[in-house]
Amino acid sequence: MRKVLSFLYHTLPLICGGLLALFGGVLGGIDAGNPGLGVGAVVGLLVGTAIGFLFANLLALAFGRKATADPKHQGSALTETPPQRARRYVFRTLVIVVLAVVLHDCYWFGCMWMSGVNYNAGAYMTRAAAQNYSRSQLQRDLQDHRWRHDVLAARPLKWMFADEAEILNQANREIINVVTDKTIVKPGMRLKDMPTTVELADLWRSGYWFAPSVTDRSLSNYGMAVCSATAGKLEKHQSRGLILRFLPKAWFR
Numbered sequence: 745m746r747k748v749l750s751f752l753y754h755t756l757p758l759i760c761g762g763l764l765a766l767f768g769g770v771l772g773g774i775d776a777g778n779p780g781l782g783v784g785a786v787v788g789l790l791v792g793t794a795i796g797f798l799f800a801n802l803l804a805l806a807f808g809r810k811a812t813a814d815p816k817h818q819g820s821a822l823t824e825t826p827p828q829r830a831r832r833y834v835f836r837t838l839v840i841v842v843l844a845v846v847l848h849d850c851y852w853f854g855c856m857w858m859s860g861v862n863y864n865a866g867a868y869m870t871r872a873a874a875q876n877y878s879r880s881q882l883q884r885d886l887q888d889h890r891w892r893h894d895v896l897a898a899r900p901l902k903w904m905f906a907d908e909a910e911i912l913n914q915a916n917r918e919i920i921n922v923v924t925d926k927t928i929v930k931p932g933m934r935l936k937d938m939p940t941t942v943e944l945a946d947l948w949r950s951g952y953w954f955a956p957s958v959t960d961r962s963l964s965n966y967g968m969a970v971c972s973a974t975a976g977k978l979e980k981h982q983s984r985g986l987i988l989r990f991l992p993k994a995w996f997r
Contacts, residue, residue, distance in 0.1 A: 753803050765785045766785075770784075794847055869970070893917045894917065
């Protein structure tokens with residue numbers, strides 16, 4: 745029993761980090777190619793390592809030196825005085841709380857990241873319409889934006905975001921595909937009839953943003969709608985973080 749506890753205490757961060765990095769990298773690579781593979785692996789590694797440390801400290805809190813000491817040690821090496829036991833409870837509890845707060849705030853920071861990426865895409869579309877960008881420049885720039893939205897829509901990242909954030913990201917993916925002539929729905933459908941953009945339109949109680957084809961006016965209206973939808977969410981997500989709420993808002997603009 746002691747050997748198992750010691751093994752788990754010392755290797756859980758490595759095991760959890762490695763497995764989730766492999767799992768996240770494979771899923772991200774399938775959904776979004778090399779960028780998805782890299783981001784999925786890094787996210788899996790960081791989340792898995794944090795979870796591993798969390799459970800390792802739970803073992804230390806529950807079993808003390810039976811989990812943390814060398815399995816070869818016997819007798820007095822495993823005993824704890826009352827002050828030592830109290831220090832263990834306090835220290836391990838603090839570590840567990842800190843790790844839980846970090847994981848909690850990482851989730852809301854991820855939601856802020858998604859909102860920021862989509863806000864920037866909407867702002868670009870509005871600016872492109874206002875400054876009368878050529879179609880070729882618009883296509884080229886949106887093509888450069890695409891990988892960010894593809895990565896955010898790839899597993900395992902998309903499982904970490906709220907449904908409303910995923911809807912906005914999917915809507916941007918769809919309009920980017922239409923503008924760059926790479927539709928992801930059956931040919932001949934009007935942009936306003938695409939399933940996700942209909943959900944976005946319903947959110948803002950408007951079904952008339954889009955013309956049968958993408959025009960400057962429809963692109964500008966769409967960009968402004970996305971900016972309006974995401975601007976408030978940046979503050980909303982930040983306010984839900986236990987630490988993020990105390991950081992200057994200017995850091996995330």
